[in-house]
Amino acid sequence: MKFNLFATENGTKARAGILSTGHGQIETPIFMPVGTAGSVKGIHARDLKDDIQAQIILGNTYHLYLRPGTAVIEAAGGLHKFNRWDGPILTDSGGYQVFSLGDIRKLSEEGARFQSHIDGSYHLFTPENVIDIQRSIGADIVMAFDECTPGDADFDYAKKSLELTQRWLDRCFEQFERTQPKYGYPQSLFPIVQGNTFPALRKQAAIHVKTIEADGYAIGGLSVGEPEKVMYEMTEVVNAELPENKPRYLMGVGTPVNILESIDRGVDMFDCVMPTRNGRNGMLFTAEGIMNIRNKKWENDHSPIDENGNSFVDFYSKAYLRHLIISNEMLGAQIASQHNLAFYLWLVKTARQKITEGNFKSWKNDMVQQLNTRL
């Protein structure tokens, strides 16, 4: 996997580049729509590509392993064949699920024992079998198995957890080296930097992941309850250590403002459920600000959802979308998700342009003001 940086800008760490995968190129900075169970909820692959202009989407090891299971995905010929998305795919390892499953999992040196949220059955994830599962799913980028600690963890816990994540990373990489891709195109393994909210741990973690020659590096364990300011600080600490010539992926982030601020700090890749989940729940992101389409003020507003939007769904009216969302019509969730994703992709596309032109910083400062507006 090749990563070519072609633009940086003075006064900011923002950079623009191109990442090449077995399923095509990805322009960075990029936002990656989340498709947990193999689908970006409510969105056709065709619309992802042609309308939203997504360049890479996510899948999830935990969810796909539980259902439909690796046997089905292998029989399909991998996830790309299964869900008919022929662009790049990244799979998360399930570390975050083990974290969010809370009381139905138990960690040990070996791995994470957990109960399925679907049927309560018991399973064990180890660094080794998580790599194996991701070989079967066939994502272009696969993630290391880590422990994601809560935002309020204390130093001792964060340190012990980080050390476990580091040992797991080494095991992931060994397993990755021992095995081969199954579908004729290469896969890349991204390590994940943990260390919670402690700069010393973050720095040490970043130095540790560099011992592994990877095609990209991820920052995990952020946007899990800590203040945004802390998230930015941790990003700065980690990016100061990570190699310049490899893509950096800030996992799970975030709001449009979070993304711009993190691009400013040298992050290249993002993913977040926010555009889809919040969209289903009636929140729309636009360049003019945030809108809760359920609010009564939109009841009789028959103007387009977003005058400047670039998805075909933006021609539907606010009043109609409000009606659909309030009526729990599935089309409402689809329109809101599609609008939000198109907006997120527009946002990072414009960021790339601005970086290339050398005026990202001033554009970002203006945008951040606008994006925080409640419409």
Add this chain to the structure above:
RNA sequence: UCCCUAGUAGCUCAGUUGGUUAGAGCGGCGGACUGUUAAUCCGUAGGUCGUAGGUUCAAGUCCUACCUGGGGAG
């Protein structure tokens, strides 16, 4: 005309042998959501308990009359 039955929040209904400031679901209004256990979750505003009397320390609850809906008899 008589008998039975029901009337409690915008809607559909709970409400114990009478016992604190009458509740729920849905709907309304508002909020949350960050590597998806989420078409989810949280908050909030709405009621002279059909009307008028009576019994009682105390009535949505018991008694009487009337009003309205439903059913039955003639």
